[in-house]
Amino acid sequence: MSLYLEHTATVRVTTPTLVRCIHCQTAYIYEFTQAGYGYAESGLIFGKRSAKNAAMTEAQEALRRKMERPGGCAPVPCPGCLRFQPYMRETAARRKYRQVQALAWTCFVFVLILGCFMVPIVTLPTGDHERRVLPNLVALGGGVSLLGVVILLIHAHLVARYDPNNMLEWSRKLICSQRAMRPERFQEIQQRRTEESFRGFNQAISRLKVPDEKVRRFPPFILDVWVTPAFLASEGALTVVSPMGHSSTLDIRPGIAAGDVYPLPATPLHPVKFAVRLRPFHPCDDRDDSWIPNVFSTVPGDFESADRS
Incomplete structure (x- = not known):
């Protein structure tokens, strides 16, 4: 127990x-x-x-x-x-041939299990029959181990030679349709997510049927703003538009850190409080981020999910 x-x-x-x-x-x-x-x-x-x-x-x-x-x-x-992109090649190759690698590790696990059966034969008093079986078990374990090593070498060779650009065109189009977006399309999706999240936030508050004075004491509706690492190290102003259409300016000073939450000024027209949480994003292996707008997009704070048990 x-x-x-x-x-x-x-x-x-x-x-x-x-x-x-x-x-x-x-x-x-x-x-x-x-x-x-x-x-x-x-x-x-x-x-x-x-x-x-x-x-x-x-x-x-x-x-x-x-x-x-x-x-x-x-x-x-x-x-x-x-x-x-060139830096995506290795990730794509490992995903494609991960079952080959899993087969190699299965061989090694089999050898470990076989070793557990061989230990009693070697260490404990046994009969002649068990002693005669021992060489066969050793040969089997050695053969399976060699097979696992060969499979690992084949896996490394396949990963090194794989080029995802040789995939069929329809397969690459399918991946694009499911995951790739142009910036303007992505901004539309993020705006819709923010509106839906804020609508649910308001509905939850309206079900409580409490006056505006108490609503102002509730935790704020958090907007995640994705910024470049260079922006986090700079000093300036950040203009954020809330889902209500109110524009607020946040002063950015050196020393800010990713994940910091900054409250926005409350408006008398709406009791809900808003806050901004800064999130950094990286353009993968393209270290020249001068082509990217400093403030990329605003998304609802509950875009991050958590579960516990």
Whole structure:
């Protein structure tokens, strides 16, 4: 019987990833989802809340480290020329041949299990029959191990030679239709997401049937603003338009960090408070981000999801 409880937490965030095609200079966007996982233990009665909070904190920290790591991408071809970017090749190759790699590791797991059966034969007193079987088991384990090594070498060869641009044209078009978007189309989608999220936020407040004075005490509706890393290191002003159409200016000073939340001034016409959370995005391996607008897009704050158990 277990004398403790296990608590897990998962935090996911979907980041807009900007790409400028190296082949035709077309700018396009796809969404890249990353997740962080956390784990903690507690007693059957005491420490449940602190363990859940610890698991969530660990998941958020894991997600932050993953988002700061350069090179994360998904293989999405350009909608203009249907070609993949060079830095997407390895990711696409590993995804295509991951079953080959899994087959190799299956061979090694089989050898480990076989070794567990061989240990008693070697260490414990056994009969002649078991002793005669031992060489056969050793030969079987050696053969399976060699097979696993050969499969790993084949996997490495396939990954090194794979070129996703050789995929059938209809297959690349399908990926584009599902994931790639032009910037103007993506802005329309984000605007619709914000409006739908804000509509649900207002409906939840209206069901409470509380006066405006109490509504002003509620947590704010958070807007995620995706900015370039260069913008986070700069000093200036950020103009944000709320879902109500009100324009507010936020002064940006050196020392701001990704994930910081800044409240926006309240308006007498609407009791709901708004806040801005700064999110950084990276143009994959294109380190020259001068072609990207500093403030890229605004999305609802609940675009980040979390679950725990």
